[in-house]
Amino acid sequence: MRKPLIIGDLTAKIPVIQGGMGVGISLSRLAGSVAACGGVGVISTAQIGWREPDFRQHPFEANYRAIEKEIRKAREIAKGGIIGVNIMVATQRYEEYVKTAVKAGVDLIISGAGLPIDLPKYVEGTKTKIAPIVSSLKSLNVICRMWERKYKKAPDLVVIEGPKAGGHLGFSREELDTFTDESYDGVIRSIIEKVKEYGEKFSKKIPVVVAGGIYDRADMDHALSLGADGVQMGTRFVTTEECDAAPEYKQAFLQAEKEDICIVQSPVGMPGRAIKNPFMDRVKTEKCRIEHCYHCIVTCRPAEIPYCITQALVNAAEGRVEDALLFCGSNAYRSHKIETVEDIMNELK
Secondary structure (H helix, E strand, O other): OOOOEEEOOEEEOOOEEEOOOOOOOOOHHHHHHHHHOOOEEEEEOOOOOOOOOOOOOOHHHHHHHHHHHHHHHHHHHHOOOEEEEEOOOOEOOHHHHHHHHHHOOOOEEEEOOOOOOOHHHHHOOOOOEEEEEEOOHHHHHHHHHHHHHHHOOOOOOEEEEOOOOOEEOOOOHHHHHHOOHHHHHHHHHHHHHHHHHHHHHOOOOOOEEEEOOOOOHHHHHHHHHOOOOEEEEOHHHHOEOOOOOOHHHHHHHHHOOHHHEEEEEOOOOOEEEEEOOHHHHHOOOOOOOOOOOOOOEOOOOOOOOOOOHHHHHHHHHOOOHHHOOOEOOOOHHHOOOOEOHHHHHHHHO
């Protein structure tokens, strides 16, 4: 058996965090199932309320309401397991999203797509654990120094997200072209060493989890050999019975070949990884008509973007894959069958 993942007073028997995937890919059913099997289940809050009847008119209120609903439903499935949420720093009204999740009693908040400088303030006085996502030693140092100076606080967990991850990535196009597995292994080791220093300073053990390109037991073993305490996996869980995505979205993963997976420029200004499809070809030359702004990401400029990322991701979640942005990790092409969460967790433990 592997060592459990211990995050303060939380213990995951299997050191696996299921990555947060939005819009609507990792909700209560997937997160609750992973937690019930001994891992950490994570709900993505990205436009989580898209199915609420008032989402178009009141997206923020719909999202806050859905956060509470999904956390509650995940708890019912989790059988006492650990439930977290992933909240992007770039989200409009980020503070309110965090406070809503904390009020709903979430165990853990994982936060990237920007530097979560003020996250400690929003969870102060609660039992909710906080974990920044970092891609470099520099970003770790900036976050930890600011947390120490402003809040006398260190992370409860650190997630290192590498260049093979899915969705929005914390790297420039040039960096994605130049990284090798060996060179990024060095980055991971340097971050783990620095996290140990911060842990000693605060007299606490800060576990480190590696994300991006983790698909099977061998990938997990490699991450642990670098000194990580656990791994975060997203793509592998998409093609499970319990994943909250539409069957057509899962089928796109099953049908994808290695050459179908590409780096795209998101309309909100960040590079991302996705599956090629007719929609991605179309938006290279055509500007989609943007009928409505859903106030998702602070960097979005509705008058300038080629398409609405909220609408493209909602299309994916609902199975309209020909008109969707199909975010995926670098290993999506390795998906060949629909599995259960229990199957995967048994393999990894």
